[in-house]
Amino acid sequence: MDKRLKAVLTFLGIVLLLAVFYFLGKSFYSDSKGELTIILVNEQAEVVSEKDVYFEEGDTLLQILSDNFDVDIKEYPFGSMILKIDSLDSEDNYFIAIFLNGEEPSAGIDGIEFQDGDEIKFVRTAYDPLFGN
Amino acid sequence: MKEKQGVKNLVLISFLSVILFVQKLMLAFLPNIQLTVLLIILFSKTLGTRRTGVIVTLYVFLDSLAFGSISLIYSPFILIGWLMIPFLLNSSFRKVESVLGLAVLGIFFSLLYSWINIMPNIFIIEVSFWHYLLLDIPFEILLSVSSFLSIIWFYKPLKDAFEVLLRKHKLGNL
Structure with missing residues (x-):
């Protein structure tokens, strides 16, 4: 597998993971007023x-x-x-x-x-x- | 000779079930981040459907015992969800060998597992499929992305090392 493609996919994957964690954290805390x-x-x-x-x-x-x-x-x-x-x-x-x-x-x-x-x-x-x- | 191979297989299956179970326990603090899809794909490709099926069954039993979800409602769906990987990988997708192809299949298997497991929850919580699916999307993304990334990074080195061990102990695909 091409190293550059692997790096790009990894970067995108990590960004997506972080975005989902941020979303989950935000929705959890917004539940409590x-x-x-x-x-x-x-x-x-x-x-x-x-x-x-x-x-x-x-x-x-x-x-x-x-x-x-x-x-x-x-x-x-x-x-x-x-x-x-x-x-x-x-x-x-x-x-x-x-x-x-x-x-x-x-x-x-x-x-x-x-x-x-x-x-x-x-x-x-x-x-x-x-x-x- | 045949008996010796039988014992070796038994040890191998037990050992790999424990590895599957331990990685799940170690990553349990991160929601839906796990190496289960990577490992089941690796076992399916190197050990075949039958032995991987036994490993997955043992893993689901241990997992259900540890997390208290052993029930006639949940456990069969969890088992079917994971058994789809060896079954499909050695039938419909048997020609897929490239790491990228397997990583994409990793996403597919993660989603398939998640969707199969929506069913018992719909029966129990009695919410609509679409409502549950919508709430489950972030967790499906976590499982899919962690499976995809773990496959593109670890599948090749793990497969190479695993095949060397299997050859050494004459335990390759039967």
Whole structure:
């Protein structure tokens, strides 16, 4: 086989291989829109779990939580409420408070809007049945 | 004498099946980049359809065991996909001897193998053939190009060295 032809074919082959690897890499990474840090905190303000999770276009927070944690959600007429997420539960006058980047979000769990790099914290918080939190 | 040749053949077949399997394992971190097509073409040309058929069958069995894909749905298609190489190379394409001709056939065999293996996936995932084919194109290109390049670079030196060994041990094409 002619050496020049072999060199040309090899060059073209390698270029094609690299192009396919680039395409595959790009399509793999474009599938995930971003990353969230989810932190679970118990009633003693101890971090019990911290996890970075990926999300795609159109994913809701409820979907992301269901995919990555053991969650128990109850739906009410005013929206959804988290009863349990992994080891945090809402029994014995506790509820699970949500913080988006350290602040209480204005919407409930099914209305929270988030973006790449956000930190969402779930804190098991005591609830006073007489006077509220 | 005949018994001795039988034992030699048995060792040869086992050894070549292991070589096929090990190269697949070593290159498993690169998607669809493998030397399987090159080696099966080499074995088909030097050992004939029967012995290559046994090597391929052993290889598919080992591969399925290692990658957990041994099943009545997947394994027969993988086996048929690879067995097409010795079968076609020693029948329809038996006159093809040039390296470039074999390299082009390497592309054809890679695509044929990929297309044969689309079938069980269609039954299981229940997606349309065209949709699966479209998603599979990048992987088919990787297998085809790696087969083509490996054949134009390694087929001739491997064949020369392999034939010397086969002649030395009187194990040429029966």
